[in-house]
Amino acid sequence: MFLKSKGFQLFIALSLGIIVLLLPRPVGTKFRITGDPGQVLFENIRQHFSLLTVEKDPAKGYIVEALNPDSSGSNEELLRSKTAELKIKGLAYDYINGLSPKAKRFLAVLAVLIFLFISEPIPLEITAICIGVFLVVMQISNVKDAWAPYMHPVVVFIMSCLIFAIALDKVDLTKRFGYFIIKKAGTSVVRFTFILSIGLGYASAFMHDAAAAAIGIVTMLPLMRAAGIEPHTNTAKFMMLSLPFACSSGGMGSLVGGGRCMVSAAFLKEFTGIEITFFDWMKYAMPAALLTVPAAVAIVYFVFRPDPKYKLPKFDEELGPWTPMEIKTVSIIGMTFLLWLTKGYHGIDYSITGMLGLTALVLFNILKWEDIHTNLEWGTALFIFGGGISLGLAMDSSGAAAYFAYLFFPYVQGGGWLLLFIGVGVFGALVTNAMANVAAAALILPIVIPMAQLEGVNPTILALCLGMATSFAMLLVIGCPPNAIAYSYRYFKSSDLTKAGLVATPLLLGILILVAGVWWKILGLV
Numbered sequence: 001m002f003l004k005s006k007g008f009q010l011f012i013a014l015s016l017g018i019i020v021l022l023l024p025r026p027v028g029t030k031f032r033i034t035g036d037p038g039q040v041l042f043e044n045i046r047q048h049f050s051l052l053t054v055e056k057d058p059a060k061g062y063i064v065e066a067l068n069p070d071s072s073g074s075n076e077e078l079l080r081s082k083t084a085e086l087k088i089k090g091l092a093y094d095y096i097n098g099l100s101p102k103a104k105r106f107l108a109v110l111a112v113l114i115f116l117f118i119s120e121p122i123p124l125e126i127t128a129i130c131i132g133v134f135l136v137v138m139q140i141s142n143v144k145d146a147w148a149p150y151m152h153p154v155v156v157f158i159m160s161c162l163i164f165a166i167a168l169d170k171v172d173l174t175k176r177f178g179y180f181i182i183k184k185a186g187t188s189v190v191r192f193t194f195i196l197s198i199g200l201g202y203a204s205a206f207m208h209d210a211a212a213a214a215i216g217i218v219t220m221l222p223l224m225r226a227a228g229i230e231p232h233t234n235t236a237k238f239m240m241l242s243l244p245f246a247c248s249s250g251g252m253g254s255l256v257g258g259g260r261c262m263v264s265a266a267f268l269k270e271f272t273g274i275e276i277t278f279f280d281w282m283k284y285a286m287p288a289a290l291l292t293v294p295a296a297v298a299i300v301y302f303v304f305r306p307d308p309k310y311k312l313p314k315f316d317e318e319l320g321p322w323t324p325m326e327i328k329t330v331s332i333i334g335m336t337f338l339l340w341l342t343k344g345y346h347g348i349d350y351s352i353t354g355m356l357g358l359t360a361l362v363l364f365n366i367l368k369w370e371d372i373h374t375n376l377e378w379g380t381a382l383f384i385f386g387g388g389i390s391l392g393l394a395m396d397s398s399g400a401a402a403y404f405a406y407l408f409f410p411y412v413q414g415g416g417w418l419l420l421f422i423g424v425g426v427f428g429a430l431v432t433n434a435m436a437n438v439a440a441a442a443l444i445l446p447i448v449i450p451m452a453q454l455e456g457v458n459p460t461i462l463a464l465c466l467g468m469a470t471s472f473a474m475l476l477v478i479g480c481p482p483n484a485i486a487y488s489y490r491y492f493k494s495s496d497l498t499k500a501g502l503v504a505t506p507l508l509l510g511i512l513i514l515v516a517g518v519w520w521k522i523l524g525l526v
Helices: 006-022 040-045 076-086 101-119 124-137 143-151 153-170 173-185 189-203 209-227 234-253 259-272 278-303 324-341 350-363 369-375 378-397 400-412 416-431 437-454 459-469 481-487 494-523
Strands: 030-034 049-054 062-066 092-095
Touching: 006 101, 040 049, 040 062, 040 076, 076 092, 092 400, 101 124, 101 378, 101 400, 101 494, 124 143, 124 378, 143 153, 143 378, 153 173, 153 209, 153 324, 153 350, 153 369, 153 378, 153 481, 173 189, 173 209, 173 324, 189 209, 189 234, 189 278, 209 234, 209 481, 234 259, 234 278, 234 481, 234 494, 259 278, 259 437, 259 459, 278 459, 278 494, 324 350, 378 400, 378 481, 400 416, 400 437, 416 437, 416 459, 416 494, 437 459, 459 494, 481 494
Parallel strands: none
Antiparallel strands: 030 062, 030 092, 049 062
16 A cells, blocks of 8 residues: 555655666767857867867767767767857757767656556646756756747547547537447457457548547447446456547557658658658558557457446437437537648648637537536646657757667667568657657657668668557657547546556567568568
8 A cells, every 4th residue: 555655656756766866977088069150169179179070060069979989088078068168059969979968867857757657546637747947957947948839739639539429429419329339249348349440440540530539439438328337347457447548549550640640751761762652652651551450459358358348338329310400510520630631731820720620610500618618628638748749848958859869779789671670660660659740750760761771671661660659659758649639538547547558569569560461571671
């Protein structure tokens, strides 16, 4: 009992952070200098540092290496003092193979937060608020940068998805959707969950996975309540976790399925000139989506075996023709989905079209403000996911992500395309749990594409790998929007998601590797 007390768990979390802070900090020998086009800083340190490379892009600066790392003159203290002395506007240095003090403080904060996210001694919303507080107190981010992601466009987009789900529930469209599936599945909880999750998982390849998860959950909830399925039972965990896992996996199926796919394709073209078309992406990635979506649901089923005593209610009565309110709701939400799907043509951000749809729902008297503010899970969107974005941005800006990339990738160099593919996939799947998958793809691709070219590996393989592997953000609630949306209904604990994610992530990555080894070989890509 003592081990599960809030006080003891908070003590453990704090102790973890202190231990990380006390560990020795790896000091680097290579540094990237930016904001110094005339190489003034290098001229002042050339007795102690050699010039390694000068990037083609002036914004990326140049890289220097200590001539004698053991010498007191060839170290970061010299760089710091010279940078301060020269007072050149915008002049800065970053660590290439070392851990900056800021990155170390970030890792201490990350250790505390991961423990709090999994053990939940305090509500996750409060933990998520602490992200901003910790980042400022530990001088990792300034106040503006720490709090701005709490109203990031992605946060606004998630709120619009949740509000659409409220509208669908209010006009009983979820009942109609549930009725249609129960006609196919009968009263079986397992069949119903598989059909709903797999159907929406595949739909996630062409619509946002957050919207698919929100629609599925509000369809599922009334039936769960009618069947007497209590929160935190295995049956509830199976049903509520299957949806986000399936929807996350399905997003890899096409370029529009998730921002990470678009980012991967865009970076590939930017760095190499190679273009992956919409149909090329589907050709390579859709078989993996077709396999991983049902596999994800099956994994959750085996982790949380549902109790066969639960039966969903039968619908004996006919639901009748569609009401004008249902037609108006479907039309407005359908138009919004159309705008989301065609973003590439009109350029209007998802958050703007989502809020336009919300405005239309209120103008047509489908929703009232009372419906929104009493039913919307503000804490999920604003705090949990906003905090996750803030944490991910800090991981990037502190240099911690780049340091891990530096440590990780040398182990997979020289092993051919398959080892590089596995390494990039595993690293992407892990990193994306602490930052948005779009950010993870944007962070890792610039590192691995030149590596692939050096090894003679087609960079298209790694761009596809990263866009697909970052779909498996299944370890933490903050990993992706479907996780956060499902958690907001409190039918499972954060640790339940981690438990299922620990099984699902390696197995789904295994399927991805299998598809790459077989299907891509047939297509001649590898």
